[in-house]
Amino acid sequence: MSLDFSPSVRWLDRHIDLSLPHLETASIDRKLLQRAGEFAILYRALRGARGVTDDLLPRWQSVLTAYVNSQEIAEAARKSLPGAWAWLMPYFVLKHLHGHVVPEHEATMEFALRAGFPYASEVVPYRRLDQHYFLSLYEGRSLDPARFVPATALNTCRSLLSMDRDTAYSITHTLFYLNHFGRCRMGHDHPARGKVVLVLQSLLPHFARRGDWDVLGELLIAARCTEGFPSTTLDRYLALFQAQRDPDGYTPPSEATRQAIVDVLVRVLVFYACCITSLVAALLDVAAPPDAEQVPHFELEPLGQENDDHVLRRVLEARNRAVLYLNAQSELGAHVPTFDAVSTPNGEPRDDSAGALRPDRDFVLSGLATHADPGLDNADALDLAECFAREGDVEVVARLVASHLAQRPLNERLSSVLDYLLQSQKPDGSVGYFLRERRLLGVGDISNIRLGLTHLFVEAVEAWLDYRIAKGRASGEPVSQPMPAA
Numbered sequence: 001m002s003l004d005f006s007p008s009v010r011w012l013d014r015h016i017d018l019s020l021p022h023l024e025t026a027s028i029d030r031k032l033l034q035r036a037g038e039f040a041i042l043y044r045a046l047r048g049a050r051g052v053t054d055d056l057l058p059r060w061q062s063v064l065t066a067y068v069n070s071q072e073i074a075e076a077a078r079k080s081l082p083g084a085w086a087w088l089m090p091y092f093v094l095k096h097l098h099g100h101v102v103p104e105h106e107a108t109m110e111f112a113l114r115a116g117f118p119y120a121s122e123v124v125p126y127r128r129l130d131q132h133y134f135l136s137l138y139e140g141r142s143l144d145p146a147r148f149v150p151a152t153a154l155n156t157c158r159s160l161l162s163m164d165r166d167t168a169y170s171i172t173h174t175l176f177y178l179n180h181f182g183r184c185r186m187g188h189d190h191p192a193r194g195k196v197v198l199v200l201q202s203l204l205p206h207f208a209r210r211g212d213w214d215v216l217g218e219l220l221i222a223a224r225c226t227e228g229f230p231s232t233t234l235d236r237y238l239a240l241f242q243a244q245r246d247p248d249g250y251t252p253p254s255e256a257t258r259q260a261i262v263d264v265l266v267r268v269l270v271f272y273a274c275c276i277t278s279l280v281a282a283l284l285d286v287a288a289p290p291d292a293e294q295v296p297h298f299e300l301e302p303l304g305q306e307n308d309d310h311v312l313r314r315v316l317e318a319r320n321r322a323v324l325y326l327n328a329q330s331e332l333g334a335h336v337p338t339f340d341a342v343s344t345p346n347g348e349p350r351d352d353s354a355g356a357l358r359p360d361r362d363f364v365l366s367g368l369a370t371h372a373d374p375g376l377d378n379a380d381a382l383d384l385a386e387c388f389a390r391e392g393d394v395e396v397v398a399r400l401v402a403s404h405l406a407q408r409p410l411n412e413r414l415s416s417v418l419d420y421l422l423q424s425q426k427p428d429g430s431v432g433y434f435l436r437e438r439r440l441l442g443v444g445d446i447s448n449i450r451l452g453l454t455h456l457f458v459e460a461v462e463a464w465l466d467y468r469i470a471k472g473r474a475s476g477e478p479v480s481q482p483m484p485a486a
Contacts, residue, residue: 008282011249012042013056018271020063023072031272033086036067037134038279040090040447043098045138045181049286064090065100074104084108085118096137109138127152127170133177145178145298154195158304160416161389162203165215168203172218179225184295186226192300196226196366198412199392204237205383206390208314211255213244217280225288225295241284251281303412311415312468318422319461322454325429334451359384361396368399369399381405382413389420394453397421398460418464421457431457 012019019039026032043060046052067073068091077087085092088108094100112118118131129148136143149155153170157163163171175196179186186193200223207215220241223229244258245251252258252274261270306314364384381404388396398421408414425431431454432446 006282007245007249008278008285011364012282013276015271016063019329020067020116021069021238028076030070037089040064040093042279042282043182044093045183045283045286064094068102077108081112081115084112084115085135092134092137108316127173129174129177149298157461160413161420163203164241168215171199172222175222178295182221182225182283185288185292186295188227190295191297195300195303197229202386202413206387208240209387213241213251214253214277214280216241216399217277217284221287245281250278253277305412305415308410315418315461315465318425319458321429322458329451364396367401385417389417394424395456398456402460402463407467409470430454
């Protein structure tokens with residue numbers, strides 16, 4: 001068989017001396033701990049994968065065996081009983097796969113358990129499920145999802161837009177431990193599948209747009225292992241992720257890292273910058289094989305979508321508060337400015353980082369302001385609304401709601417976008433929380449920005465309300481009416 005199926009595996013194989021260096025001269029630190037553990041994970045995932053050469057796995061097994069047999073690792077584990085299990089993760093993999101037993105490590109685990117570790121949560125610098133997954137390999141038992149999933153972010157998180165980078169990592173790792181790092185599939189009939197699909201659909205555009213290839217790759221492994229995940233979405237982001245791979249075989253963790261190493265290209269520096277994301281790329285290459293087993297069933301709490309009537313009432317009340325604010329400002333002589341969508345800041349800091357990808361803010365706003373088609377269909381508009389909501393950009397979200405999303409059926413994702421707009425309203429009815437951003441922008445007076453945003457907010461929610469009210473009238477249902485503006 002040939003390794004041509006995965007340039008990432010070839011690249012990691014060429015750099016195996018850096019993944020697991022000779023321990024007599026290596027730094028025995030947490031970076032080595034992470035590399036060794038993730039290398040062992042990939043080794044386990046490659047066993048049985050199609051396209052692996054006959055000599056690769058024995059060679060990797062030999063290197064891993066030398067690592068777990070070394071006195072340096074034995075001492076590192078013994079001297080730190082609370083974290084001994086983390087140092088011994090590669091040992092657990094070899095014991096699980098090959099029955100490889102090291103008496104010194106067995107004694108270390110006995111001492112750790114006798115001392116009250118590794119189950120003392122206060123000293124675990126990892127997600128709890130990480131720990132139990134690898135301990136289940138050591139103890140030769142199956143992980144019980146019903147026991148551990150309830151405490152994870154995947155289960156408890158009820159708002160899509162509250163999921164930040166740390167939450168995304170927690171979610172992908174929870175799914176990794178349940179699908180054995182891409183070796184199992186979540187079936188069509190799995191009770192958690194609906195929530196998993198929604199979460200992945202929401203997070204993929206955000207991390208793609210930011211050029212965060214590390215998180216994007218992990219999300220794609222989870223998506224590839226979820227049966228029925230929309231193929232067009234999966235193919236789109238797979239192509240984007242795979243396009244980031246260097247011809248040499250490595251994948252940088254972010255667009256910013258790619259630009260930082262372009263003039264360096266020193267073997268050691270490139271390896272340490274790119275090894276983890278390249279390992280993710282290799283796992284993605286072999287994820288969800290045709291003969292994959294099914295992820296065991298477990299339940300997840302649903303996302304916090306309210307019913308249509310409750311959402312309509314909340315939006316209507318927020319609209320009326322905004323109108324009262326604008327009317328009061330008008331009585332004081334304030335004039336609501338015309339909002340120039342291209343050049344007027346909305347009070348939020350611009351994201352001009354090297355990681356940000358198109359379509360950027362100016363591109364989207366210019367298309368919306370001129371009524372030109374910025375290449376958005378309704379699905380893209382929802383993706384972008386979530387992306388800009390995560391960046392705190394009230395203006396772009398409001399314009400997308402008014403122009404593209406007003407008549408879209410209400411679902412969990414659109415409900416989260418509307419909820420973001422409602423969260424942006426202050427108690428006095430005005431819209432926009434950005435005093436700190438005002439200082440960063442060097443803007444002395446933000447009253448015009450606040451007035452403009454509040455007016456824009458009213459226009460956006462009115463577009464959404466108009467469709468719902470008209471729909472209610474057509475069905476003969478009584479619908480509350482907005483109060484008039486002065």
